[in-house]
Amino acid sequence: MVDRRTLLKSGLAATAVGASGILGTGVAHAIPSPRIYTCTEWSARPPAAPITVENHRPTYIVVHHTVDPGNVDDYSKAHAFWAARAIQNFHMDTRGWIDTGQQFTNSRGGYVMEGRHRSLEVLRGGTKHVQGANVGNHNSECIGIENEGLYSTEDVPGALWNSLVQLVAYMAQQYAIDPEFIKGHRDFNSTECPGQVLYDRLPELRDEVSRLLGYAARRSATTEWPLLKPGATGQRVLVAQRLLRDKGYNVPTDGVFGPSTKDAVRSFAAARGVPSATCYASANTDESGFLGADLWPLLTTDPHALKAQLATSR
Structure with missing residues (x-):
């Protein structure tokens, strides 16, 4: 069986794996x-x-x-x-x-x-x-x-x-x-x-x-973790607040990403040893307290279910 790396490097027609849905149709170009x-x-x-x-x-x-x-x-x-x-x-x-x-x-x-x-x-x-x-x-x-x-x-x-x-x-x-x-x-x-x-x-x-x-464009069904920042509002913020409360943090459940929620996220990240991975080229960006892809999975015992829930929430 030819994998996608072999196809991309060799320039073979993507139809060789069309049935698997890996690359779709088309001919690879150099x-x-x-x-x-x-x-x-x-x-x-x-x-x-x-x-x-x-x-x-x-x-x-x-x-x-x-x-x-x-x-x-x-x-x-x-x-x-x-x-x-x-x-x-x-x-x-x-x-x-x-x-x-x-x-x-x-x-x-x-x-x-x-x-x-x-x-x-x-x-x-x-x-x-x-x-x-x-x-x-x-x-x-x-x-x-x-x-x-x-x-x-x-x-x-x-x-x-x-x-x-x-x-x-x-x-x-x-x-x-x-x-x-x-x-x-x-x-x-x-x-x-x-x-x-x-x-x-x-x-x-x-x-x-x-x-x-040279491949037909296709959109992945994969969903990414949402990013929540101070000032955000809505159902996703409410989900985050409830998860933080389950971890022992005293935050409101009002769906508003206010100072107390930011502080809780920052404390949770520090407690779990997750470094602040801000925009690395910038000396002036402070993104501490942001809730994103490296923190969401740590708030739950079932990341797949949580990601599915967040995908349908706003």
């Missing part, structure tokens, strides 16, 4: 490597320690937004290189990491850059991946792209979108990753990253990547 500027080209600092290369392909391609320096209007290559250096300096000097956290960086002008050293070399090989630091507790299975800007309420520039599509399609080809496994940072951690607007475009990104790979 995706050329986009222009990716190396660490040397943007004048990166050397890493502080040897880079870890995982002896397997990543499972997920993860989309982020940088938040800082915001939605600037400088779309030049010089600015893109400056942003890459600024992120590396922050990650090494403030976060204490050995190098840039993400494997790749995409500027608002559409310039794609290698993030962590060796990421491009290893991506081209297609059988291993560089371990980054961009998805809490999932770095051995994820390869991440930081997209310059803040996309909570504003859309991405066209140049950034186009380069993101090309980069993700190339990654999916190299690592034989089904477009279904293109995710946002919030699908793993309690963070708004990559911003609501960009997150809402991930189905479109999956469709575009499927088209470039």
Whole structure:
């Protein structure tokens, strides 16, 4: 039996597994490597320690937004290189990491850059991946792209979108990753990253990547854990409050994500040893007290039933 990774890497017709529903119909297309500027080209600092290369392909391609320096209007290559250096300096000097956290960086002008050293070399090989630091507790299975800007309420520039599509399609080809496994940072951690607007475009990104790979677009039936933030209201908040009360936290059951609910979520995360996995490229983002993908399953003994309940609640 031919699996989806073999199909994606070999370019065989997806109809070979059509009956299983893995990839649908269509013929795989070869995706050329986009222009990716190396660490040397943007004048990166050397890493502080040897880079870890995982002896397997990543499972997920993860989309982020940088938040800082915001939605600037400088779309030049010089600015893109400056942003890459600024992120590396922050990650090494403030976060204490050995190098840039993400494997790749995409500027608002559409310039794609290698993030962590060796990421491009290893991506081209297609059988291993560089371990980054961009998805809490999932770095051995994820390869991440930081997209310059803040996309909570504003859309991405066209140049950034186009380069993101090309980069993700190339990654999916190299690592034989089904477009279904293109995710946002919030699908793993309690963070708004990559911003609501960009997150809402991930189905479109999956469709575009499927088209470039030559497969019929298909929408996964998989549901993700919802993200609750202070100020949220509704049934999902009420569910969270009842679960927190079951864990011994004194919160109201009014369906309003107020200060006491935020404090309870923050305390619960600390008690369970879940670190704050905020937007890692930003020095100014405080997302403590957010309730998302890494906390919901810990609030219940039956995550599958809870996820199904939340999918029908608002």
